[in-house]
Amino acid sequence: xxxxxxxxxxxSLDSETLEVMQKPRCGVPDVDDYSTFARxxxxxxxxxxxxxxxxxxxMEQADVDKAIDKALKVWSDVTPLRFTRIYDGxxxxxxxxxxxxxxxxxxFDGPHGTLAHAFAPSEDIGGDAHFDEDENWTKxxxxxxxxxxxxxxxxxxxxxxxxSIPGALMxxxxxxxxxxxxxxxxxxxxxxxxxxxxxxNPVPSKKPTSSSQxxxxxxxxxxxxxxxxxxxxxxxxxxxxxxxxxxxxxILIEQFWPSLPSGIQAAYxxxxxxxxxxxxxxxxxxxxxYDIVQGYPKSIYTLGFPRTVxxxxxAVYDEDAQKIYFFxxxxxxxxxxxxxxxxxxxxxxxxxxxxxxxxxxxxVFQNNGLLYFFSGHRQYEFSMTAKRVMKILKNNSxxxx
Numbered sequence: 311x312x313x314x315x316x317x318x319x320x321x322s323l324d325s326e327t328l329e330v331m332q333k334p335r336c337g338v339p340d341v342d343d344y345s346t347f348a349r350x351x352x353x354x355x356x357x358x359x360x361x362x363x364x365x366x367x368x369m370e371q372a373d374v375d376k377a378i379d380k381a382l383k384v385w386s387d388v389t390p391l392r393f394t395r396i397y398d399g400x401x402x403x404x405x406x407x408x409x410x411x412x413x414x415x416x417x418f419d420g421p422h423g424t425l426a427h428a429f430a431p432s433e434d435i436g437g438d439a440h441f442d443e444d445e446n447w448t449k450x451x452x453x454x455x456x457x458x459x460x461x462x463x464x465x466x467x468x469x470x471x472x473x474s475i476p477g478a479l480m481x482x483x484x485x486x487x488x489x490x491x492x493x494x495x496x497x498x499x500x501x502x503x504x505x506x507x508x509x510x511n512p513v514p515s516k517k518p519t520s521s522s523q524x525x526x527x528x529x530x531x532x533x534x535x536x537x538x539x540x541x542x543x544x545x546x547x548x549x550x551x552x553x554x555x556x557x558x559x560x561i562l563i564e565q566f567w568p569s570l571p572s573g574i575q576a577a578y579x580x581x582x583x584x585x586x587x588x589x590x591x592x593x594x595x596x597x598x599x600y601d602i603v604q605g606y607p608k609s610i611y612t613l614g615f616p617r618t619v620x621x622x623x624x625a626v627y628d629e630d631a632q633k634i635y636f637f638x639x640x641x642x643x644x645x646x647x648x649x650x651x652x653x654x655x656x657x658x659x660x661x662x663x664x665x666x667x668x669x670x671x672x673x674v675f676q677n678n679g680l681l682y683f684f685s686g687h688r689q690y691e692f693s694m695t696a697k698r699v700m701k702i703l704k705n706n707s708x709x710x711x
Contacts, residue, residue, distance in 0.1 A: 534577035557710035
């Protein structure tokens with residue numbers, strides 16, 4: 311279990327392992343990154359029927375119908391499969407709500423814990439999906455969102471097992487994503503298409519509505535390095551710049567990190583730990599490479615900020631000093647990464663610690679020992695050794711414009 315969830319394999323029930331065990335989850339056993347059940351069971355037809363046997367009293371019946379229909383559409387959008395609802399008789403996928411012992415030898419465990427389970431394609435119970443009636447089912451973020459759980463369970467109904475990729479729909483633990491912004495992660499697309507092939511009429515993937523990277527007045531919300539790449543954040547958009555390659559790749563944040571919100575406000579990388587930290591409001595996320603670290607998001611107040619700080623404007627890790635600089639309005643905070651504490655004297659004025667930089671920093675990152683500050687429509691190349699601005703550049707100079 312520890313290896314599957316990316317935890318240190320100790321063989322002991324440590325705090326991190328216990329935290330994962332206590333998270334609401336699916337009742338199907340864990341396997342690997344996108345994976346299938348033994349012997350790869352699949353439906354041998356493209357037209358699959360489903361029937362809703364009963365309803366939860368937690369939701370309006372019409373809302374349950376919509377959630378189930380939308381959850382099945384997640385899979386039909388990327389495969390040749392088509393789902394048809396029937397109202398009597400035996401369907402391929404039978405959908406029901408039940409509590410504790412509910413007739414399949416796999417009893418539920420009461421509130422939280424196991425939320426639902428489903429069976430791989432086969433005769434009889436194969437394909438069926440059962441939802442624990444002891445949970446609070448909703449169409450929003452309170453309780454457990456039926457669409458999100460159903461979409462996961464229907465992955466099992468079609469032959470997928472669990473994925474070890476955090477952020478994948480088939481990851482075993484529950485996390486909320488706004489259903490209106492949901493986009494099936496690539497790991498899940500790869501898995502289901504390995505079983506059924508791709509859709510003959512693929513739904514166009516969401517693209518950013520407009521590209522502003524070469525706008526001379528462009529500003530960025532946050533910038534960080536990641537394993538040699540430079541990543542520029544703007545609203546829902548992410549530009550990935552690989553050195554020696556041009557232009558930068560433009561994608562939606564939700565396509566790269568489905569579990570992250572849009573509008574990231576600050577970011578930095580600690581290369582020696584292979585971790586990136588992303589901030590929005592009073593929360594921050596840690597990523598190991600491209601995967602979200604278990605136990606996040608956390609509160610920025612765990613870092614030592616006073617409650618008067620409501621958002622971080624920009625952040626950067628100074629590899630030489632092993633300090634993290636957080637920029638808030640016209641001040642900056644210095645955080646000692648080794649001691650995990652704020653340095654005494656924080657906060658200080660930006661103009662005192664970084665002469666020549668504007669009163670407000672929108673984004674900053676480090677490259678080849680130099681800091682690159684983005685303030686307004688200008689970019690400043692800053693030497694920590696000389697303590698001065700070396701160059702003033704266009705904001706979009708890194709993006710091949």
